[in-house]
Amino acid sequence: MSRIELLQHFPWFLIVILLVVDLWATGHVLLFKRDTRASIAWIGYIWFVPLFGSLLYFLLGINRIKRRARSLKQPRCLPSEPEVASTLQIHSDQLATLGTRLPNLARIVEQVTCLPLTRGNEVRELGPQTAYSEMLASIDQAQSSIALSTYIFDRDPIGKRFVEALSAAQKRGVEVRVLIDDVGARYSWPSVFRWLRNEKISAASFMPT
Numbered sequence: 001m002s003r004i005e006l007l008q009h010f011p012w013f014l015i016v017i018l019l020v021v022d023l024w025a026t027g028h029v030l031l032f033k034r035d036t037r038a039s040i041a042w043i044g045y046i047w048f049v050p051l052f053g054s055l056l057y058f059l060l061g062i063n064r065i066k067r068r069a070r071s072l073k074q075p076r077c078l079p080s081e082p083e084v085a086s087t088l089q090i091h092s093d094q095l096a097t098l099g100t101r102l103p104n105l106a107r108i109v110e111q112v113t114c115l116p117l118t119r120g121n122e123v124r125e126l127g128p129q130t131a132y133s134e135m136l137a138s139i140d141q142a143q144s145s146i147a148l149s150t151y152i153f154d155r156d157p158i159g160k161r162f163v164e165a166l167s168a169a170q171k172r173g174v175e176v177r178v179l180i181d182d183v184g185a186r187y188s189w190p191s192v193f194r195w196l197r198n199e200k201i202s203a204a205s206f207m208p209t
Contacts (some may be wrong), residue, residue: 018050025054028062037183037207090107141163145175148184149206154182156191163192167199178203 025046033039042061046053049082102125110116126134139146139162146169170176178196183189183206196203 013017020048022046025057029057032062086121121136128136132161136161136165139169145177147177147179149179150184151181152187153178153192154179155188155190155195159195160190163195163199163201166196166201170199170201176201180205182206182208
């Protein structure tokens with residue numbers, strides 16, 4: 001193949017190389033990125049900014065350092081005391097009457113936290129018709145502090161009820177703190193943050209975009 005022919009085919013070679021690199025980067029994102037929003041952002045950048053998006057992902061998006069925390073295995077849970085183990089079994093049997101999900105949840109929490117289920121706790125499964133009323137009742141009954149963390153907090157009639165309840169709790173001396181997902185706080189406009197801050201309620205966002 002002559003030099004002229006190579007030059008004529010060079011754009012096609014470049015397209016193939018870009019396609020292969022972008023496909024590789026996309027596959028790496030799908031396999032190793034656990035955060036869905038981060039994955040969507042990286043894939044969009046890779047395909048809408050050809051080559052530079054993949055290069056930026058190669059430089060910044062890949063964690064090449066095996067963190068010490070990942071290399072160290074979590075310590076095994078200490079053997080449970082007989083009384084605690086029997087308590088866990090009793091409560092698991094009681095939870096089993098409510099279905100299969102709650103006993104499984106209790107076992108997962110014990111495995112993750114190394115803290116077994118003990119006496120003095122209450123577990124209730126709330127449906128969509130009762131969750132808001134139960135949460136508002138808890139806010140109204142709070143005496144010391146309220147910590148509310150949520151994904152979506154819309155500026156709508158239900159959101160207004162929560163803001164009013166939180167404001168009333170704060171006025172009676174309860175410490176109120178609200179934590180909202182940065183994306184979930186933008187589902188309505190204007191954002192509920194302005195509403196909360198007008199009521200002097202401490203509010204912040206997590207997972208900023």
